[in-house]
Amino acid sequence: MKERKELKLILKNKLITPVYQPIVDLKDGSVFAYEALSRGPKNSCLERPDKLFAIADKENVSWELDYLCRSMAIEYAKDKLGSCKLFLNVDAKIMYDEKFHQGSTAEFLKKCDLSPNSIVFEISEKTTINDYKSFCSVLNNYQCQNYKIAIDDVGSGYSGLNLLAQISPQFIKIDIGLVKDIDKNYIGKSIVKALASFAHAANIKIIAEGIERPEEIDILIELGIDYGQGFYLGKPKPEIELIAENIKYHIVKLHKEKENFRTNTLLNMTIGEIASCQTTFSAETQGQVIIDYLNSMQEPLDVIIVENEIPIGLLNHNIFFQQLATKYGIALYSNRPIKLLMKKNPLIIDYKTSIEETAAQALNRDTKHTYDSIIIVKHNKYYGTVTIKKLLEVTTKLELNRARHANPLTGLPGNNVIEWTLAHHLKTPAPFAIIYVDIDNFKVYNDIYGFEAGDNILIATAKLLHQAAIKNNNKFFLGHIGGDDFIIFIPVEKIEDVCNWIIEEFDKEVPNFYSSTHRQRKYIIAKNRSGEVEKFPLMTISLAVLKVENKIGLTSTILASKAAAIKKECKTIHESAFVVRECCDKVLETDSREN
Template sequence: MTALMTLKSILKHNDLRIVFQPIVSLSDAEIIGYEALSRGPQGSLLERPDALFATAAKFDLVWELEYLCRAGALEKAKDIIVDKMLFINVDPNIINDPRFQKGHTRELLQKFYANAGNVIFEITEKTAINDYKSFCRILDNYTSQGYKIAIDDTGSGYSGLRTLAETRPHFIKIDMELIRNVDKDSLKQAMLKALYDFSISTNSKIIAEGIETQGELSTLIKIGIPYGQGFFLQKPQPDFAELSPALKETIGEINRQKEREKYHTPITMPVGEIAQQDTALPSTTLGYTAIDFFNEHSNMQGLPIVDHDRPVGLLMKGKFFANLATRYGIAVYMNRPIATLMDHDPLIVDYHTPLELVSKSALSRKDDDIYDYILVTRDEKYFGTLTVKMLLEKTTQLELNRAKHANPLTGLPGNVLIEDALNNVIRENAPYAVLYFDLDNFKPYNDTYGFDNGDKVLCFTAELIKTQLNRLDYPDSFLGHIGGDDFIAIIRRGDVPQLCQQLIREFDHKIPRYYSQEDRHKGGITAKNRHGFEEEYPLLSLSIAVVTNRHRQFSTVCALSETASQLKRKCKLDWRSCYCIE
């Protein structure tokens, strides 16, 4: 049977297979709608959609085929488009067809009691639009009836930017070629960020097509792309299946990690959170294979060498090709293992090493090695790679984020970020402890020694808490400065009593340095109280009120703060440094 005969048989017997791929919110893993995709009969010449529609175009039967696809999609999806959207592919040339404009789609909607507002005409960019003026006039007619417009395959060619500018679509679907390996390509990331900014200014929503890996998904979420679809999320299916619980958890964790980055500083952010999970090869790999690898992965400037899951070396592209370019380089190295040329002592860091420490180590390397990749391990096994550029970009971003809402004295996150952090930890519903720090008798000290010395004490306290959080290894911890002599820390796991005891020990040992020899000897100061009478005050002490969700859950920041206030009053009954855990 010829392709034309097969197509005519499909049209006559309505022999299409309609499958649906979900479009997923990347912020909460909810399915917002489905794209309807058409396939020819299994095993036939026109099973693949590209062959099906190419044959229809060749024999001028696109209208008939698209109408059949549209009718089949609406019939199968009639129950789900009550509260979800249905994306229907439409060729731009069909938009101009008088038969398309006669209201056939509206008749189908009325037949299935469907709402036009939940139907999205997905205009593919794979076909050039010749007359934008009439094309946009027709689109305006449909949007006025409640339909929405999506531009498909944005970035795939033709006059993509002009299409966006002329049509002002409700949705912009990014071509999968821009999404492929976006986690490893900074140029693609920059393009997506520009498109995201464009979508914000034009009130459009971006959908990333063709997501195939967790790395791509993670990068898209961190850029801010709101919606996505692809095989990693779910393959096209004949029914409307829910997402797997594992995928929902993955999306949730990436979003939680993104939220935590708001509060990170270069000294608290684990370097593994920005590592790329690049392909690695064993040390026995021959030189010609390494050449093929670099030719196939033009965006990679380095090749991690890993044996039995452990990194043993690094082959930088520039150095490798420089050796090949020597007089006998090709002859000597092409058929020898790359172990003969690799760097046997690259910079290797653990996943949890703070960004700032890795930056210092990277920049202290020899000049010839300063831009070499950094290898990242997790549990002693190879995890991924970093570049100096990635380190500098993330450090700059974190510093800018911190500067926006930081306390001007200590540089710690201020009240806006503190409230965000508390809301997030309450929402996560995982074990946590919130530590409220208060300096006892700080006002009399400040009045006696002056603001300058008072500021020094506050900076000392901030640095002390930060140092202990890092030294005692509290991953994902948060430290903020509420104001004055009040600080707050949030930790998700770790030994809270040990932390409190160590902080009090260090504080009590070092705080006498901020007093005169006379006051140190006396064990306190004489200062006026709030009623104007002189009173004796002991040396500054540290009160720590600890609120956890071990025994009860808090639904709001306000409820948690009220409990903390009661606990702080209890702590202050003791004039010495102490801690109370609720």
């Protein structure tokens, strides 16, 4: 009785408090959307939303409560959303209600000067759906009106996967249970990785819910998850707020680290760099206007449909003219809006996405749309278009570049790029240091364990050196000279920290590549270069460091000669060590670590 009375007061006096939780773009830390949640009167028996909606369902007023929550959420957010989307939770049972079909949300949006394109209906996988055919028909109807659909709690049960199989949502939200402690849960990480792969192949954006720790963010970014949501990024609050700058910085920093390896292998070009801006049209543009436009073009173009600068559809020129070529095609479409024929869920890519990642998503589309142009956006607004022909041309060039200039085993820049980078450093006034990296006793290991095991050592060393770059804000260049020789260009102030870290990590990891017998002995018995049997210690790492400040008259040949002398001295220490010298050959510092 008390709860029923409280519910009536809430509905009568609109005693609902909307709260908004940010959904964050894991590429740049910007807020992509807000999820609107509802709270009952503070300290009342119906403050909690689960209790509030359960009583409303019991009293048969679910529609009234749902509409009140939805309208208040939109009303409070209308002037603060900007280009962000608004996620609205909708009970599946409500969507069957005739009142929901009557366009009440559309009318309210119109009053608030918002478009359906800014609204995402979020359907929970935990919701019981009895008639999938009717329910999917309702969802498809809303998608046709430019509303977006998100399936919530994917991974918590069977129904969400069933929904995904029958509709084409724009978003899926991974269940909290899979995200929690994902950095410690290998199985959960594997499931999320599989979901991400599926979603990207299907052109569905994926959102991770329940993020509470920075370590979880690290793994989600590594797995390529598009968006994140959770208390770590921002709690639900009555006011629409941006995320904290330190969290945004953390996300940006992680992405820079992730991209560093790609940059080192000459794959740093983004899709935005090859995009071409073209004329766009509204969804209400008549077919004849499009016909005239396409006929005036020297080359066939796909038509991009936008609303308030935000892409909402694409019309493939071949499909369009095929439709016009049917018996009543001209009569049907020449004087009707182009939205009747446009594809409402085209491939839309952020301008900062790599060429390689874009190509993967483009080629994973269904066969009918494989050759559709790719729409490029910046801050969610139309930025340009890339045709498949252009994408293939650039991809081919990049692959040839990578093959030509990168080491085939590690993927790191090879000698040509090393030479170019060194020449660039010698032309700039800033001092820098060159670290020549050499693995001691590698040849013996390679002879005993075989070439494949030797290759694994080189790959592991490349990754370790890459991690050193990450730990130092990527402020150095890493290249692979060949064999067990690597090179690093680094700011002089970073020398000691980087060298100490490399030695510590190498000495920690290298025993894992030996058999238990060799680990216990700490040596291998093998023949030396003279054919005599000898004991060889486990591999160590030598770092010959050359500080370059006065660059007058210096060439790569002079530097290589000086580096060889430092490397020779470093190897006499017989354990992992680094030796630092200036070009004047004065020994500045020697350090080593016990094996």
